[in-house]
Amino acid sequence: MKVTVKLFAVLKEHLGPSVTIDLPATLSQGQLKEAVVKLDPTLEATLVNCRVAVDQEFVNEDVLNLSDDSEVALIPPVSGG
Amino acid sequence: MYYLRISDDPIDVKKLYAKLVAPQYGGIDMFVGTIRQWTGDIETERIVYSAYHPMAERQLEKLAAPIEQQGARVVIAHRTGELQLTEAAVFVGVAAAHRAQAFEWCQYLIDTLKKEVPIWKQEFDTDKVRWGE
Numbered sequence: 741m742k743v744t745v746k747l748f749a750v751l752k753e754h755l756g757p758s759v760t761i762d763l764p765a766t767l768s769q770g771q772l773k774e775a776v777v778k779l780d781p782t783l784e785a786t787l788v789n790c791r792v793a794v795d796q797e798f799v800n801e802d803v804l805n806l807s808d809d810s811e812v813a814l815i816p817p818v819s820g821g
Numbered sequence: 822m823y824y825l826r827i828s829d830d831p832i833d834v835k836k837l838y839a840k841l842v843a844p845q846y847g848g849i850d851m852f853v854g855t856i857r858q859w860t861g862d863i864e865t866e867r868i869v870y871s872a873y874h875p876m877a878e879r880q881l882e883k884l885a886a887p888i889e890q891q892g893a894r895v896v897i898a899h900r901t902g903e904l905q906l907t908e909a910a911v912f913v914g915v916a917a918a919h920r921a922q923a924f925e926w927c928q929y930l931i932d933t934l935k936k937e938v939p940i941w942k943q944e945f946d947t948d949k950v951r952w953g954e
Binding site for chain 1 (some may be wrong): 854870871872873875876877879899910911931934935936937938939940941942943952953954
């Protein structure tokens with residue numbers, strides 16, 4: 741299914757505020773990151789350190805279960821404060 | 822009730838302090854993070870902050886709610902947009918019955934904010950532009 745992935749900070753600088761990619765409804769965090777690496781291989785090292793959020797909650801489990809209205813985001817290491 | 826705000830508006834320490842003052846509290850601890858010029862040999866000129874709204878606000882609520890449940894008051898403000906040297910980037914204030922709790926919770930909140938709240942800084946240094954880590 742088509743999934744829109746929100747991007748921030750350095751990811752946003754490279755690829756814009758979001759990308760829409762074809763993904764299975766159930767996938768690992770690694771699979772999500774690999775799909776984004778394909779769009780820009782220079783982001784590989786950054787993506788390793790990114791966390792995944794679904795519906796604005798960090799996902800700690802490796803497996804993501806997405807539905808059509810899931811809000812998916814890749815969260816680079818945060819640096820507020 | 823806690824007050825949490827992430828916005829481009831400048832941080833008004835006096836106004837935020839006023840939100841912490843109440844008769845049931847005997848200790849107010851406040852932390853203000855400001856834009857520093859030097860980090861070792863790196864000279865910073867300005868910093869641009871951005872946030873994932875409203876996830877960032879939701880994360881702040883998750884930090885503040887358990888502390889408020891213990892009877893304290895929490896006030897947190899974080900700037901977004903472009904900040905110049907010496908400007909306040911973040912304000913964390915805790916009012917509690919006694920100082921030990923106020924110190925402990927204020928430190929906990931700023932330390933946890935830096936790890937768990939989706940806000941990013943882009944540092945404009947004299948040698949190059951850096952994303953904060």
